[in-house]
Amino acid sequence: LIIEDITTTTQRPKVEDLDDYLVIFFKMHYRDGTEGGITGEQISLVVGENFVISFREREGDIFNSIKTRIKESKGRIRKMGADYLAYSLLDAVVDNYFISLEDLGERIDDLQEEVLENPEAETMEEILSVRRQLIYLRRSVWPLREVINILSKAEARLIKEETIIYLKDVYDHIIEIIDAIDVYRDMLS
DSSP, rough: HHHHHHHHHTOOOOEEOOOSEEEEEEEEEOOOOOOOOOOEEEEEEEEEEEEEEEEESSSOTTTHHHHOOOOOOOOTTHHHHHHHHHHHHHHHHHHHHHHHHHHHHHHHHHHHHHHHHHOHHHHHHHHHHHHHHHHHHHHHHHHHHHHHHHHHHOOOSSSHHHHHHHHHHHHHHHHHHHHHHHHHHHHHH
């Protein structure tokens, strides 16, 4: 069933605690190459006592800084354990949400100017496009909030006490992202 969930890339973000390991599903978003467009992919993590296995839909460089820190034994990443590595991967993805939001924020600013200076039919289409992207982001971020909440409340046996503080920081970032999405949605209205 876990393999089926990993290969079904339309999973809603969730965490499953299977005693010997955790399985975490979530979405990562990034620019898709079009003007301000974003796209996503599913990431799945299998986290055990002494291992993390990650699955992605596409190749990319989102985790390169983590790989470098592991190779060069920099920071806490080699000392803290598998749960900290899983946190680091989650944190990198959540940080990337801020980049997507920044892009959308710039597009919204441009649209505000356009509406005031020279509104056209294409402006409304662009507003609707940005609104759809915000909804898409919110559908990924909102359930991820619950995933991080479960992990940070020590409900998962494999998450050590010293990692929980870091997960709570990721939770705070997710709340910031949700708040920004809501503000942008209001601006578009």
